[in-house]
Amino acid sequence: MAKAYLVVEGHGEVEAARNLVIRLWADLGLPHAVWGAPKRGKALNTRAGVLQACELLRSERDCAFALLLRDEDDGCPATAGPETAAWVAAASLPFPVAVVLAHREFEAWFLPCIHLMAGREIRPDVRIAEGTTCPEDPEGIRDVKGWLSKRFPPGKIYKPTLDQLKLTQWIDFGVLRASGARSFRTLENALRFLAAPSALKIYPPPRP
Template sequence: MKLGLIVEGHGEVHALPILIRRILQELSSDGPPQILPPYRVPRGQLVKEAELHRAIEFMARRVGDEGRILVLLDSDDDLPCVLGPKLLGWASVKRPNRRIAVVVAHREYEAWFLASADSLKGKRGLPLDLTAPLEPESIRDSKGWLSKKMPGGYSEALDQPAFTSAFDLRAARRANSFDKLFRDVGRLFDLDVPPRPEHGGGP
């Protein structure tokens, strides 16, 4: 079985396959799928129906009849609960014979790092006393939040894959959009997903 990934950012091209493998391992997937190299489509195109249709058709042909497709993009200033279902509707109309999931990271992918920031202490220059913000998905510039705390600043190309390999998946599920990704990966492959862990309030 093949999994096709459609992403908007350069960093996700390298980071998302790492993340999907980690989630599948967490869900105890016995026969992990073949994860194809992500297909990058700029966000401005990905949120247009005709362009999304082209991307879905391209990926549907690559994954084959039994394949799955996952679309991931940042919400920026859009509401994930509005944008996600709209894009999923377009994608499903184009390819109703494929199992498809659309996940919209609230604000940015990096908000998931903020949600689990305690697990990234000391990594790639982050301070040892790093603490996760109370509402990570409410921060408009997650990349900037990280960059201010790193001596050399945050590099999407280098740091996004590195942090993706290290952040605590369970802690990150307190971010609603990451929890949706976690659940959607389970749904795509018919895997049981444990309930979201309870997290106390942060500083």
């Protein structure tokens, strides 16, 4: 059976990103797809790292299409996205691939929904402080992980491997969509592309 594959960098994102993508795929009403176990890439902000990730995907004989998802901490996704897509294109994979860069971090997608997460138990004795609300520019915050930690109980910090999946499960797509988060909109467009690829096999289109 043909499968879709996801490539991420962080340990916490392996299950969190998979949960996000599978739920969002269904929320968008896209045709049924089976997502294989996510793959972890290294240095996905470099050509060498992306090409290595492409070889991991190529090794999966049942791969029908793939999504490469990483954080774009300080750069501009509008520039880095097509550049990364060009590196993928250079690998000449036989199936469609979409590239999405979360600006600035995957965790920025939590912030528009943070009021829905506040006060709920993430793990024993760990909750985001009640009354926490979304900052004015959630995608403009550098170090969202630190921002979250400051709203955890004293002595506790946000840990992606323990907390990222649970918070991802609490994302409300309607609320996140209404926030206008541009990198989330890119993710939605990327999934639509993978569900019905055009003559181009790469999203976003690499710049000449």
